[in-house]
Amino acid sequence: MHNMFRRFESEIEHRGEIIVIGLGRFGSSLSRSLVDMGHEVLGVDLDPANVQAHTGVLTHVAEADTTNDQTLRQLGVADARTVAVCIGADVEASVLTTVAVSDLGVPNIWAKAMTEPHGRILSRVGAHNVVFPEAEMGTRVAHLITGRMLEYIALDDDFVLVELAAPRSLVGVPLGESNLRRDHQVTIVCHKPDSGLFTHTDRDTVLSAADLVVVAGRREAVDAFSRSNSTGAD
Missing domain, CATH: 3.40.50.720 (NAD(P)-binding Rossmann-like Domain)
Structure with missing residues (x-):
């Protein structure tokens, strides 16, 4: 690409x-x-x-x-x-x-x-x-049309930001204890609580089921993370 x-x-x-x-x-x-x-x-x-x-x-x-x-x-x-x-x-x-x-x-x-x-x-x-712009829009829509992602932004060929509903595997667990980077090679850079505004995350952030999150990482890692969490996999 x-x-x-x-x-x-x-x-x-x-x-x-x-x-x-x-x-x-x-x-x-x-x-x-x-x-x-x-x-x-x-x-x-x-x-x-x-x-x-x-x-x-x-x-x-x-x-x-x-x-x-x-x-x-x-x-x-x-x-x-x-x-x-x-x-x-x-x-x-x-x-x-x-x-x-x-x-x-x-x-x-x-x-x-x-x-x-x-x-x-x-x-x-x-x-x-x-x-x-046409190529960018085609790639973006291809990722959004599956329904797993709410927003998709490619910063370059191999690094993306995506907006997702909070993965069930991370709800109720401090992000510092989730081993997210070790297991999935992605980072949650910010989150939006229900009826709130986006704010940065840290090790002590605990997500709720109604939160939205923005995930950053290499394209393949983010896609794999999105697929695994769309089915509720841990």
Whole structure:
């Protein structure tokens, strides 16, 4: 399985307006979330309907062909610190836009890839970070659809966080006495009591049957732990 998220350069602290190019499902969700977080966002798309849908939602919107470097200069991309290229099915436009943004010297370029080869090309032409949202969602849903997991987050190819109902084998036992790491090679990093808020766990934490827990560990170990506890195995 390929990495669903790749970071190629050192982390760059963002300042100023964020430019999101491509306002399809992913770009729309990203740009709206950034606005909700308090950032100014310029959304750019070639489709006038997408632009109209984000007017008044994003800080600024523009209808433009972003494969043209002169157009990007007119939009102020050359002065931007962070640009996210979220163009979907049009791989050629995605690559050409990333090249143009890179040629303008933007120091923090994120790009959405549809496939592994697409991602490799994006990284070679200037993207500092590449994400694979479709692949990530497919993997996440595959784990959630079985009903054992309530949430699933892959931090890399082989380390995950999952949210589960408290395993019956751990209810009523201080976590320090459960031998969880020795027997299952996983760690419960936090828990949410019934009608409470998530809080960290320690050796003295005692889970109840109504608790939710967040388990961290290698993918194979977490999957095995989830399977064994879904049937009430100790």
